[in-house]
Amino acid sequence: MAAEWRPVRQSRTHELVLESIEEQVLAGKLKAGDRLPPERELAPALGVSRSALREALRVLETVGVLVAHAGRGADAGARIVRHPDDALGRLLRLHFGLGSYSLEDVLEARVVLERSSFEAAARHAPPEDLAVAGEILDGLRRPGIGPEEFNDLDTRFHVQIARSSGNALTSTLTAAVRESVRPLILRALEAAEDWPATAAALNAQHAALLRLVREGDGEAAADLAEEHIRGFHGTLVDGSPQD
Known part of the structure; x- marks a missing residue:
C-alpha cells in the first residue's frame, strides 16, 4: 500500500506537513525502513516549499522517527526509523x-x-x-x-x-x-x-x-x-x- 501525497493548506505549513506524514504512518502506508520521496518530488506533491518540508523533516528527526542522509545514491534522503x-x-x-x-x-x-x-x-x-x-x-x-x-x-x-x-x-x-x-x-x-x-x-x-x-x-x-x-x-x- 503506497503512500498518497496531496497538497496541504498553507497556514502553519510545516505542521501540516507533519500531519500529512503522520496520517501516512497511522494508515500503514509508511513503515519503519521506508524512504520518503526526494525533496524535489515530495515538496510539490504536498504543495509546499522545500524549506517548509525541511523544517518538518527536522522535527521528525528530533523526535526519533526519521533519519536523513545527505548526498546522492541509494542511501540518500530521509528514512522512517524507530529510535524513541x-x-x-x-x-x-x-x-x-x-x-x-x-x-x-x-x-x-x-x-x-x-x-x-x-x-x-x-x-x-x-x-x-x-x-x-x-x-x-x-x-x-x-x-x-x-x-x-x-x-x-x-x-x-x-x-x-x-x-x-x-x-x-x-x-x-x-x-x-x-x-x-x-x-x-x-x-x-x-x-x-x-x-x-x-x-x-x-x-x-x-x-x-x-x-x-x-x-x-x-x-x-x-x-x-x-x-x-x-x-x-x-x-x-x-x-x-x-x-
Missing part, C-alpha cells in the same frame, strides 16, 4: 530543565516505572538479558571507576532490567526518565564525601536487585528498587527544593 529512547530522553530533559516537571515528579515516575519493570523482569526476563545486566554490574564494581562512568553504567543497568521485563514502552520511559536527571545524579555522585563508600553501597543494592530478579522474587525486587531509588534520588529532592 534518545529522543524522549532529550525532550524530557529539556522540559525538566524548563521547570515543566519537578524533581518530585521525576522521582515518583521512576518509582512507578521501576517497581513495575523489576517485578516483571523477575517473571519474564530471559537468562541472556540478565547475563547482560550482570556484565554491567561487573563494570560498576571495577576498582577505580569514577562517577561519570559509574553514572553511565548505572543508567544502563536500570534500563537493561526494564528491557528484560518484556515491555518495550516501560523500557523507553524508564530510559527517558532516568536520562532526564542524569546531570543532577552525576553532580551528586561527584559531590559524595566518600566516593568509594558511596559506589560500594549503591552496588550492594544493585547486586541484591539482580539476585532477587534471578530468583524470581518480583515483590521483593520491586520493594528494593523503590528503596534504592528513594535512597539516592531522594537526596536530590531533599537538597534541591523546587518552586
Whole structure:
C-alpha cells in the first residue's frame, strides 16, 4: 500500500506537513525502513516549499522517527526509523530543565516505572538479558571507576532490567526518565564525601536487585528498587527544593 501525497493548506505549513506524514504512518502506508520521496518530488506533491518540508523533516528527526542522509545514491534522503529512547530522553530533559516537571515528579515516575519493570523482569526476563545486566554490574564494581562512568553504567543497568521485563514502552520511559536527571545524579555522585563508600553501597543494592530478579522474587525486587531509588534520588529532592 503506497503512500498518497496531496497538497496541504498553507497556514502553519510545516505542521501540516507533519500531519500529512503522520496520517501516512497511522494508515500503514509508511513503515519503519521506508524512504520518503526526494525533496524535489515530495515538496510539490504536498504543495509546499522545500524549506517548509525541511523544517518538518527536522522535527521528525528530533523526535526519533526519521533519519536523513545527505548526498546522492541509494542511501540518500530521509528514512522512517524507530529510535524513541534518545529522543524522549532529550525532550524530557529539556522540559525538566524548563521547570515543566519537578524533581518530585521525576522521582515518583521512576518509582512507578521501576517497581513495575523489576517485578516483571523477575517473571519474564530471559537468562541472556540478565547475563547482560550482570556484565554491567561487573563494570560498576571495577576498582577505580569514577562517577561519570559509574553514572553511565548505572543508567544502563536500570534500563537493561526494564528491557528484560518484556515491555518495550516501560523500557523507553524508564530510559527517558532516568536520562532526564542524569546531570543532577552525576553532580551528586561527584559531590559524595566518600566516593568509594558511596559506589560500594549503591552496588550492594544493585547486586541484591539482580539476585532477587534471578530468583524470581518480583515483590521483593520491586520493594528494593523503590528503596534504592528513594535512597539516592531522594537526596536530590531533599537538597534541591523546587518552586
